[in-house]
Amino acid sequence: MFSILAVDDSPSMRKMVSFTLTGAGYHVVEAVDGQDAFEKAQTEKIDLVLADQNMPRLDGIGLTRMLRENPKFKTTPILILTTESSDQMKQAGRAAGATGWLVKPFDPNRLIEVIQKVIR
C-alpha cells in the first residue's frame, strides 16, 4: 500500500485529504506543518508528499527544498496543494523541486487521478 504524507495546518483540510485518500486505498500519515512533516519523513516510509504552502514554522516550498536535499527524497513526488495561484509562487515551487502545483479547493476525483499519475 502506498503511503502519503499529508501536510496542512488546518485540521479540516487534513480530515478531507485523509478521507479522500484512505477511501482510494492509500495509507495517510498526517503532519500539522512543514517541520512536523520533515520530522515524520525521517522515520516513516513515504511514497508521496502532499503539502500546503502557507504554514507556521516551515512552509510547503521550504519543506520541498529540505526534502530534496536528502537523497531518500530525490525522486519522491511532492505536490503542493494551496490557495496560492500566482505564477511567481508556482515557479518558486518548481525551482524548489515540487512535482506539481494544485490550487484549492481540490476535487477528490481529480486529486486521486493526479496522485495515480505521479506516484511510483
Add this chain to the structure above:
Amino acid sequence: MQTPFVEDGGPAVQMPLMVVAEVQDSLLVVMHDLQRLEGLLSHACDNLMDRFGEANARLEGPATTIGGPVAEALGSLRAAVTELQFQDMSSQLIVHITRVLQGCAFRLAAESMGREEGEEATQVTAIQPERPNPVTQSEMDAGSVELF
C-alpha cells in the same frame, strides 16, 4: 484637538484626534467580529465534518455491495469534499483581513498620538501581512492542477 500636521512627504490631512480614536475603535470592533466569525465558521465546520464522517461510515459498507441510491449518496458525499473546504479558505481570508485592520489601527495610533517611549517603530510593519492575500478564489469550484 487635531492630529499633528505632517510636514515631510506629500499632502497631509488634518483630522480631529477624536475622529482618529473613533476610527481606531471601529477597526478594533471589526477585528473582534471577524474573530467571532472565524470561531463560528470553525465550529460549524467541525460539526459538518462529524456529520459527514457519520454519514460516510453508514454508507460505505453497503454501497460497495448494493450500489444504486446508496452508492449515489456516497458519491454525493465525496463530491461535497470540494465545497467543505470553504472553512479553510475563509479562515485564511479572515486572518489576512484581520492583520490588515490591525496594521491600520496601530498605524493610526502611532501617526496621531506618537509612539510611547521604548515602543518599536517596526511594530506596524511586523503586524501587516508580508504579501498580497493568498486567497484570490471567489467561488468554490475546484482549482487548477499543474504538473511540472
